[in-house]
Amino acid sequence: MSSVVHKSAGSSQAASGAAAFYDMDGTLVRTNLVHSFLFTTWNDPSVVQAVGKTVLGLAKIPAFWAVDKVDRVQFNEMLFQGYKGAFRDRLLEYADEHFEKVLKPNIFPGAYELVETGHKKGLKQVIVSGNLDMMVQPLADHLGIEHIITNRLEFRDEIATGRLMPPLVVGANKVRLMQEYALKHELNMTKSYAFSDSFSDYPMLSVVGRPAAVNPDRKLKRTARSFNWPVLDLS
Amino acid sequence: MIPKAKDNVVYIDSDSAPRIIAYGEDFLYEHLPIGTRVIYPNPPIKGLPNPEAAIRYALNHPLEADPLYAQLRPGMSITIVMDDISLPLPPMTLPDVRERILKILLQMFDDHGVDDIRLLIANALHRPMTEAEMKRMVGADIHNRFYPKRYINHDAEEPNAIVTLGKTELGEVVKTHRWCAEADLTIYVNINLVPMDGGHKSMGIGTTDYQGMLAHHNPKTLLECDSYMDPPKSALNSSSDRIGRILDEHINVFHIETVLNNRMYPSTMEFLGKNEDDFSELDRLAFNSLRWTLKKLPRAARRELFHRIPAPYDIIAVNAGKTEPVHKKTLEKNFDQYAVPVKGQADIGIYGIPHISPYNVNSILNPVLVQVMGLGYLYNLYRGAPVVKDGGVMIFCHPCSDEFDPEHHPSYIEFFHRCLTETRDSFELHKRFERDFATNPTYIEMYRRGTAYHGAHPFYMWYWGARGRDRIGKVIVVGADNEYVPQVLGWEMAKNLNDAIEMAKDYTKPNPDITMVHIPPILVADVTP
Numbered sequence: 067m068s069s070v071v072h073k074s075a076g077s078s079q080a081a082s083g084a085a086a087f088y089d090m091d092g093t094l095v096r097t098n099l100v101h102s103f104l105f106t107t108w109n110d111p112s113v114v115q116a117v118g119k120t121v122l123g124l125a126k127i128p129a130f131w132a133v134d135k136v137d138r139v140q141f142n143e144m145l146f147q148g149y150k151g152a153f154r155d156r157l158l159e160y161a162d163e164h165f166e167k168v169l170k171p172n173i174f175p176g177a178y179e180l181v182e183t184g185h186k187k188g189l190k191q192v193i194v195s196g197n198l199d200m201m202v203q204p205l206a207d208h209l210g211i212e213h214i215i216t217n218r219l220e221f222r223d224e225i226a227t228g229r230l231m232p233p234l235v236v237g238a239n240k241v242r243l244m245q246e247y248a249l250k251h252e253l254n255m256t257k258s259y260a261f262s263d264s265f266s267d268y269p270m271l272s273v274v275g276r277p278a279a280v281n282p283d284r285k286l287k288r289t290a291r292s293f294n295w296p297v298l299d300l301s
Numbered sequence: 302m303i304p305k306a307k308d309n310v311v312y313i314d315s316d317s318a319p320r321i322i323a324y325g326e327d328f329l330y331e332h333l334p335i336g337t338r339v340i341y342p343n344p345p346i347k348g349l350p351n352p353e354a355a356i357r358y359a360l361n362h363p364l365e366a367d368p369l370y371a372q373l374r375p376g377m378s379i380t381i382v383m384d385d386i387s388l389p390l391p392p393m394t395l396p397d398v399r400e401r402i403l404k405i406l407l408q409m410f411d412d413h414g415v416d417d418i419r420l421l422i423a424n425a426l427h428r429p430m431t432e433a434e435m436k437r438m439v440g441a442d443i444h445n446r447f448y449p450k451r452y453i454n455h456d457a458e459e460p461n462a463i464v465t466l467g468k469t470e471l472g473e474v475v476k477t478h479r480w481c482a483e484a485d486l487t488i489y490v491n492i493n494l495v496p497m498d499g500g501h502k503s504m505g506i507g508t509t510d511y512q513g514m515l516a517h518h519n520p521k522t523l524l525e526c527d528s529y530m531d532p533p534k535s536a537l538n539s540s541s542d543r544i545g546r547i548l549d550e551h552i553n554v555f556h557i558e559t560v561l562n563n564r565m566y567p568s569t570m571e572f573l574g575k576n577e578d579d580f581s582e583l584d585r586l587a588f589n590s591l592r593w594t595l596k597k598l599p600r601a602a603r604r605e606l607f608h609r610i611p612a613p614y615d616i617i618a619v620n621a622g623k624t625e626p627v628h629k630k631t632l633e634k635n636f637d638q639y640a641v642p643v644k645g646q647a648d649i650g651i652y653g654i655p656h657i658s659p660y661n662v663n664s665i666l667n668p669v670l671v672q673v674m675g676l677g678y679l680y681n682l683y684r685g686a687p688v689v690k691d692g693g694v695m696i697f698c699h700p701c702s703d704e705f706d707p708e709h710h711p712s713y714i715e716f717f718h719r720c721l722t723e724t725r726d727s728f729e730l731h732k733r734f735e736r737d738f739a740t741n742p743t744y745i746e747m748y749r750r751g752t753a754y755h756g757a758h759p760f761y762m763w764y765w766g767a768r769g770r771d772r773i774g775k776v777i778v779v780g781a782d783n784e785y786v787p788q789v790l791g792w793e794m795a796k797n798l799n800d801a802i803e804m805a806k807d808y809t810k811p812n813p814d815i816t817m818v819h820i821p822p823i824l825v826a827d828v829t830p
Contacts, residue, residue: 086742176750183458183742259742278743294718296711296743299750 084257086184087244087270088211090195090202092263093280094181094300096172102201103148105164142196142236143229146219150228154221158200165204173205174281176300180261181209189259190251194244194270196236215243240270261298265289309641309824311576313337318577320817321588322798323653324698324780325666326603327595328573330588331798337815338647340688341576342824345562346638348615352398355619356405359557363622364630366555369406372486375414380484381406382508385424385454386434387659388492389561394611398559400440401616402490407443419480420452423489423507426514426755427660428709428748429454434663457510457755458745466551469543473516478508481552489624491558495823496635497529497681499558500628501545502538509544511739511757516540518757520727523764524771528681530639530825532632545624556627560618560634563822567613574822600702607656608663636684639825643688646830648813649805650689651798652679654699655821660754660762664706668786669713669721671699673762675776676769679818686828688816692774694805696798701781701790708752712744716759721789727767735760775808777801 091098149157184191191211195202199216206214217236220229233239248255256275260267265285271277279290280298290297313320313333320339322329333339349355360369383399386392403420410418420439422430435452436444444452455478456462464482466475481487481504493499506517516522517540525536532538548554566573570591572584580588595603618634620627654666654674661670675697680687689695705714720734735757738744744756776792779801787794795801806813818826 176746179458179749180742180746183740183745187740187742189742261743276741276743291707294705294707294714296747297707298743298746300746 083188083252083254084259085190085192085244085248085251085253086181086259086261087192087194087274088181088260089262089264089267089270089280090193090197090205093261094173094177094193094209095169095205096174096301097168099142099145099197101168102164102197103145105160105168142217142234146198146217146230147228149219149226152226154224154226157198157219157226161198161200162204164201165208169201169205170208173209174300176298177209180298180300181211184259185210190253192244192247194235194240194260196234213247215240215247237266238269240267241273244270244273262286271295309341309343310643311339311341311578313339318580320577320819321573321653322651322698322817323655323821325654325700325702326600326607326656327700328588328592329653329698329780329798330592333651333798333817334802334815337651337817339576339817339819340641340643340824340826341819342563342574342822343638343641344574345564345615345822346617348562348564348617349619352401352616352619353405355616356402356557359619359621360405360409363555364620364626366622369488369555369621370409370413372553372555373410373413373415376417377415377485378417378419378483379410379415379486379488380419380421380478380480381488381490382421382423382478382481382504383438383490384492384498384503384507385422385427386430386438386662387427388498389494389612389614390659390662391565391608391610391612391657392437392662393561393614394567395437396440397438398492398561398614398616399438399490400443402557402559403439403443406488406490418447418451419484420447421478421480421508422454423503424455425507425509426457426511426748426758426761428752428754429456431752455508456749458749463510467547469516469540469547471516471540471543473540473544474513475505475544475547476509476513477504477548477552481508481554484552486553486555488555488557491556491631493558493560493631493635495530495639496532496632496825497535497538499631500532500538500541501548501624502541503556504548504552504554504624505541505544511755513544514757514761516544518761518764520731520764520767524727524767526681526768528683528687528768529677530681531684534684542625549624554624555621556624557619557621558627558631559616560631560638561614562617562638563824564614565612565822567610570610574819600700604656604665636825639823640684640827641824643816643826643828645814646686646690646828647688647693647816648690648809649694649696649802649815651696651802651815651817652698652820654679654697660758661706661709664709665704666699667705667710667713667717668701668703668790669710669717669759669762671697671701671786672790673765675699676766676773677762678765679820680766680769680773682818682820682824683826683828686830687772688818688826688828689773691772692809694775694777694808695769695773696777696779696795696801696805697792698779698798699781701778701783701786701792703783703786708747709754710759711747711753712738712741712756713754713759713762716763717789721763725763725770725791727764727770730760730763775805777804 259276739757747753
């Protein structure tokens with residue numbers, strides 16, 4: 067099993083035979099990776115640096131958008147470069163605050179119900195996200211989701227290098243990590259569920275037997291209609 | 302006036318006109334073999350001249366209950382429960398019966414200082430109604446006063462909304478919505494379109510959840526209904542009666558039942574319910590114009606056109622009071638409108654399947670619903686004995702397009718393509734797949750937050766046709782636009798009605814008794830074998 071799978075608080079050991087894989091940004095919460103990034107830069111203790119980094123971050127948004135359209139991997143690398151020089155303990159503090167101030171108010175109302183019905187059905191619940199482990203973990207704990215498969219920053223001497231540790235959790239890589247997870251937990255992917263809002267998660271959706279487009283972008287909605295995938299609105 | 306049977310049953314001879322047969326969002330116009338019996342619905346019974354007066358009279362003179370005004374006191378809580386969009390069918394011209402009754406009820410409550418009032422739609426596992434549909438049903442004034450906090454769809458998946466009241470003597474779990482369980486008075490506002498509607502079914506089934514549905518919406522119970530339209534011989538009706546009696550022990554229910562006539566078509570389309578031999582030149586012209594128009598339109602536009610035509614139903618009876626005596630009166634009037642005496646069963650039955658069922662208002666009649674219309678509803682439009690003999694052939698006319706509404710019927714898609722392709726056996730489907738669908742988080746969420754039927758619903762639709770499937774020897778569909786759907790449903794295909802009849806003769810006998818049931822509008826054949 068990949069080291070990027072982390073066990074979160076409140077996990078259940080009961081094997082269930084199937085899983086529910088959730089993308090996070092745009093699926094369970096309204097926010098996205100850029101929101102998380104801007105939150106951490108804005109909260110830099112030095113006001114000058116905070117303003118500077120935030121302005122820089124905002125200025126990069128068009129570039130983020132353009133790169134995201136072309137290559138998700140490059141987008142992630144470009145975005146997470148912004149964390150270079152950040153201390154691990156500081157980021158962990160931000161993560162809790164980020165959850166309370168950014169994520170929690172933006173959880174889709176239907177996300178609670180969706181996760182709850184998954185629990186009742188006995189599904190293993192997993193967030194599969196390109197966001198950082200420290201940002202995702204508090205949300206997983208809050209929703210009672212057992213596992214997370216996420217990106218992780220590389221640290222040297224407790225300072226972020228701005229690079230991500232491989233393997234990157236994005237696109238087709240998500241599928242490989244989900245399959246490894248299923249193998250480890252003896253889960254049947256045909257009986258499993260996946261939920262995402264973005265066409266970039268097409269591989270993740272197509273590898274399970276029960277895919278669903280959640281608050282989908284236009285391209286994913288078209289694809290969902292073509293394949294008769296259910297379309298959910300959790301807002 | 303109750304029409305005479307001889308007006309409703311005609312036999313085709315050498316100079317008979319072709320017959321109009323419903324064919325989805327279109328019509329066929331076919332010559333039938335000489336000797337074919339055609340059963341027509343009764344003409345609409347004249348509506349009550351003053352429905353509001355009739356409603357007030359019923360509220361003030363209820364059956365086996367105190368007058369409604371005498372049950373009111375300031376500060377009490379009242380929940381008004383109503384049928385959902387599946388009734389009447391199609392939705393009626395405005396004002397809807399529910400709006401008429403609500404206006405009178407709310408005025409009465411205001412006069413008695415009752416202001417803790419809630420409105421609940423008894424949609425059970427049906428799709429929730431949209432806000433626009435809810436507004437249309439009760440009118441803008443009432444909608445604006447109560448929506449969204451005090452005018453809601455029943456949510457069978459909201460754990461806090463469901464209360465368990467007990468079990469029947471047969472162990473059937475009795476559940477209802479919390480608003481009903483906790484109100485000082487629960488008033489059910491019913492529309493009885495056909496004899497299987499109303500009575501204890503309204504509360505007992507309309508406000509329950511999936512666990513509650515297991516008691517009756519299962520293959521065994523539905524297989525034992527002979528028929529749905531004959532309550533004393535319907536196991537479904539017996540189950541809802543048992544459940545209703547437990548409900549009555551816990552809840553003070555005041556039932557208001559209305560009966561509609563069968564005026565399904567506006568005056569410009571009334572010819573569709575007439576004997577074609579009696580058509581005037583104007584009727585022929587109107588029919589030809591309609592067909593010409595339909596031919597020019599794509600299917601989606603035809604569907605839209607039909608769904609935009611409301612039915613100008615009239616109220617022909619209103620009764621109020623205790624559920625059982627009220628429903629007894631309702632059924633008498635229902636049968637006055639629908640019952641057509643018929644002597645002798647047929648070897649072959651011909652039925653057109655129209656564009657609409659209770660489950661696709663403003664939506665698509667998908668293949669599973671085509672099946673439920675044919676083997677569920679049309680087969681069951683009888684009392685005494687089925688129109689078609691056991692082992693006989695039913696010929697359905699419908700395009701059977703492989704088309705589903707992904708927002709209203711998402712679980713139907715998986716049910717049809719995945720489950721039905723593995724087995725058509727209701728018991729096996731129930732055992733292997735139903736629970737998985739019912740607990741599917743995606744389908745639950747689409748039911749709760751969208752406009753989807755519950756994940757278990759397509760199974761009910763399939764079980765609904767179980768008795769028809771069990772008794773009928775063969776089903777032949779005329780005019781299917783693809784081979785896949787009939788194949789999955791287990792039906793044979795014919796290009797046209799003549800071919801279908803020849804195929805049916807090969808299966809039954811060379812000189813079979815053939816009957817065409819000319820619907821819509823609705824009729825219930827009182828068949829003496």
